[in-house]
Amino acid sequence: MPADSSGAGRGWLRTVLLPTLVICALAVLVGIQAVNRLNEVNAQARRDAFTLKTSEITLRIEERFKAYRQVLTGARALFHASREVSRGEWQTYVDALRLPAAYPGIQGIGFAAYIRPAELRAHEENIRAEGFPDYRVSPPGPRAEYSAIVFIEPFDWRNQRAFGYDMLAEPVRREAMMKSLELGLPALSGKVRLVQETASVPQAGVLLYLPLFRQDAGLHTPGLREKALLGWIYSPFRMGDLITGTLDNSDTLVRLRIYDGHETTPESLLYDSHPERPTAGRLQDKTQLELDSRIWTLVFDSPPDRGGDAPAYLEQGAIVLICGLFVLLAASFFAARNRARELARIGASLSASEARYSTLVNQSFEGIAALDAGLRFSFANPRLQDLLEAPGETLIGTPFTRFWPDDPPRVRHFTQRLQQGRAGTFEQELLTRDGRSLTVIVTDSPRLDADGHLQEVILTLTDISERKTSEERIRFLASHDSLTGLANRASFMERMGDSLLMAQRHHTRLALLYLDLDHFKEVNDTLGHAAGDLLLVETARRMRQCLRASDLLARQGGDEFMALLHDIGTMNEAMGVAEKIRRAINTPYLIDGRECRASVSIGIALYPDHGLNLDSLARQADAAMYRAKSIGRNSAALAPVVTSGAAPPDSPPPFEP
Numbered sequence: 001m002p003a004d005s006s007g008a009g010r011g012w013l014r015t016v017l018l019p020t021l022v023i024c025a026l027a028v029l030v031g032i033q034a035v036n037r038l039n040e041v042n043a044q045a046r047r048d049a050f051t052l053k054t055s056e057i058t059l060r061i062e063e064r065f066k067a068y069r070q071v072l073t074g075a076r077a078l079f080h081a082s083r084e085v086s087r088g089e090w091q092t093y094v095d096a097l098r099l100p101a102a103y104p105g106i107q108g109i110g111f112a113a114y115i116r117p118a119e120l121r122a123h124e125e126n127i128r129a130e131g132f133p134d135y136r137v138s139p140p141g142p143r144a145e146y147s148a149i150v151f152i153e154p155f156d157w158r159n160q161r162a163f164g165y166d167m168l169a170e171p172v173r174r175e176a177m178m179k180s181l182e183l184g185l186p187a188l189s190g191k192v193r194l195v196q197e198t199a200s201v202p203q204a205g206v207l208l209y210l211p212l213f214r215q216d217a218g219l220h221t222p223g224l225r226e227k228a229l230l231g232w233i234y235s236p237f238r239m240g241d242l243i244t245g246t247l248d249n250s251d252t253l254v255r256l257r258i259y260d261g262h263e264t265t266p267e268s269l270l271y272d273s274h275p276e277r278p279t280a281g282r283l284q285d286k287t288q289l290e291l292d293s294r295i296w297t298l299v300f301d302s303p304p305d306r307g308g309d310a311p312a313y314l315e316q317g318a319i320v321l322i323c324g325l326f327v328l329l330a331a332s333f334f335a336a337r338n339r340a341r342e343l344a345r346i347g348a349s350l351s352a353s354e355a356r357y358s359t360l361v362n363q364s365f366e367g368i369a370a371l372d373a374g375l376r377f378s379f380a381n382p383r384l385q386d387l388l389e390a391p392g393e394t395l396i397g398t399p400f401t402r403f404w405p406d407d408p409p410r411v412r413h414f415t416q417r418l419q420q421g422r423a424g425t426f427e428q429e430l431l432t433r434d435g436r437s438l439t440v441i442v443t444d445s446p447r448l449d450a451d452g453h454l455q456e457v458i459l460t461l462t463d464i465s466e467r468k469t470s471e472e473r474i475r476f477l478a479s480h481d482s483l484t485g486l487a488n489r490a491s492f493m494e495r496m497g498d499s500l501l502m503a504q505r506h507h508t509r510l511a512l513l514y515l516d517l518d519h520f521k522e523v524n525d526t527l528g529h530a531a532g533d534l535l536l537v538e539t540a541r542r543m544r545q546c547l548r549a550s551d552l553l554a555r556q557g558g559d560e561f562m563a564l565l566h567d568i569g570t571m572n573e574a575m576g577v578a579e580k581i582r583r584a585i586n587t588p589y590l591i592d593g594r595e596c597r598a599s600v601s602i603g604i605a606l607y608p609d610h611g612l613n614l615d616s617l618a619r620q621a622d623a624a625m626y627r628a629k630s631i632g633r634n635s636a637a638l639a640p641v642v643t644s645g646a647a648p649p650d651s652p653p654p655f656e657p
């Protein structure tokens with residue numbers, strides 16, 4: 001992996017993944033806490049609702065018994081009101097109570113008379129005399145005391161099964177009856193099978209007894225109460241009917257089991273609302289209810305779980321979803337923040353880079369420009385504007401080649417090369433807006449689009465005008481005399497070599513002139529060196545004027561000059577040119593406002609008359625010049641004619657002015 005991509009990867013881990021994982025972990029913790037808390041709250045709410053429901057049911061059973069007790073108390077009042085209660089009155093009273101509708105579960109209201117053994121026979125005869133010839137107290141057999149159900153309304157077939165039944169003969173009933181007698185209060189029996197019970201699935205039964213005493217008897221001791229006892233007003237209850245009638249629809253979801261006493265054994269089970277439920281509910285409540293001297297244990301079980309608590313799971317799911325969304329939001333937030341930071345960093349880097357390049361471009365000593373696809377300026381840095389002497393606003397949109405000298409083939413080649421996307425570097429002469437010429441090195445870099453079309457060209461222009469001038473100057477100085485501008489000796493000799501070759505080929509005559517100013521030292525000494533220079537320049541100019549354009553003139557050094565005359569016909573012709581020069585030099589000068597005079601001594605050597613090569617001709621001309629000096633200066637002298645190897649024409653004597 002490249003270093004920068006691994007660096008970017010580490011940055012992403014640090015700025016996006018890590019904080020997202022932290023948020024994720026926090027979200028999971030918070031989510032777990034929230035789910036746990038929600039579960040606790042839900043469980044507590046269920047517990048509270050369950051407890052409320054069980055309290056409600058307990059209270060309802062208690063209230064129901066209060067009402068039944070009231071019924072018995074009402075019946076006792078009937079006895080007290082009419083000293084002797086007839087069977088008809090009893091029936092009327094019970095009918096008025098509308099038992100099935102108003103008191104569900106109650107099997108009837110009865111009266112069981114208390115019978116001492118001595119009264120048993122009379123009792124049975126009295127009842128038989130009322131129209132029940134088969135009446136007898138059951139079960140039969142001698143006992144210490146008897147009771148017998150004499151009234152039981154409604155007197156239907158079921159209750160008639162209990163008619164004459166001695167409840168004292170049965171221990172459970174007896175216990176309740178004796179308890180009520182002992183206390184003088186209502187007493188509830190334990191679990192019994194009612195005499196009236198005939199169902200194949202019998203319900204457990206209980207009976208509620210209220211003792212009835214003679215009205216005017218003292219009752220403050222058990223003995224007095226026993227003496228005054230007439231019997232018991234009582235009600236038999238079928239537990240199933242009793243409790244089912246007590247509960248409403250919402251109660252039936254709860255499993256209620258009622259046990260007689262403190263034990264919760266199958267034997268003591270009085271009622272089970274849902275015997276089909278094998279297991280205990282998630283919530284269970286147990287409470288003890290004291291009802292008329294009897295303890296009932298009520299066991300409540302919550303409804304069984306049916307695939308969980310849907311609303312709670314929905315809420316937990318919502319919390320998990322919110323946590324997930326929170327994590328996603330956090331991840332996208334950190335990623336977006338990272339992207340924004342990266343963009344800001346790139347933006348800052350681009351700005352810095354742009355500022356850097358802008359400075360470089362604007363301060364560059366090179367001309368820098370951008371051209372559009374039509375090779376028109378779209379940008380030009382200040383240096384280029386200076387070079388072309390054109391401000392930016394006039395430059396933008398102007399074709400680059402407009403600054404070129406008229407050269408259509410060169411412009412065409414340049415354009416084609418760039419359109420092909422080929423970069424190049426070349427030297428180009430430019431004409432500024434003001435017409436000044438300058439030489440630049442152009443480096444171009446074209447940029448093509450994906451389809452290969454030219455989009456832009458970046459140009460760099462380096463002004464080499466000064467360098468070119470210097471080079472030309474150096475080249476010039478290498479071959480010329482700097483004071484007079486004439487060719488120097490080396491250059492002269494080189495060109496003279498060429499001239500000799502031409503003369504050989506074309507059989508023409510050349511004349512080499514050595515010219516030395518006379519007494520030039522005195523000029524320097526009297527007028528000064530600068531004046532001497534001016535005189536040298538002027539003498540050189542006058543010499544040049546005396547020559548044809550094709551003739552060569554050079555300064556050998558000091559006050560010595562050389563001239564090469566081409567196509568010389570005769571020696572006199574050469575002498576004529578020398579004389580012309582002599583006279584021109586001898587014409588007075590005005591140097592620094594002062595008139596002065598000069599003269600020159602000239603030696604002449606002809607090709608091929610006086611020599612066939614450079615050296616011999618130079619020697620001959622030099623010697624002739626010294627001869628001219630020696631004969632008095634301000635004159636020209638011809639070299640002596642050489643007889644061998646040359647074709648000497650006429651050989652004139654030294655020329656005298």
Ligand SMILES: Nc1nc2c(ncn2[C@@H]2O[C@H](COP(=O)(O)OP(=O)(O)OP(=O)(O)O)[C@@H](O)[C@H]2O)c(=O)[nH]1
Pocket residue numbers: 483516517518519520521522524528529530531532533536557558559629633
């Ligand atoms: N002003 C000036 N003087 C120069 C230059 N080059 C050489 N000279 C002087 O020119 C003089 C040349 O002297 P010569 O040729 O030796 O002697 P002359 O005085 O000309 O006398 P003759 O040649 O014998 O007539 C010297 O005094 C040099 O110093 C120059 O470039 N400028």
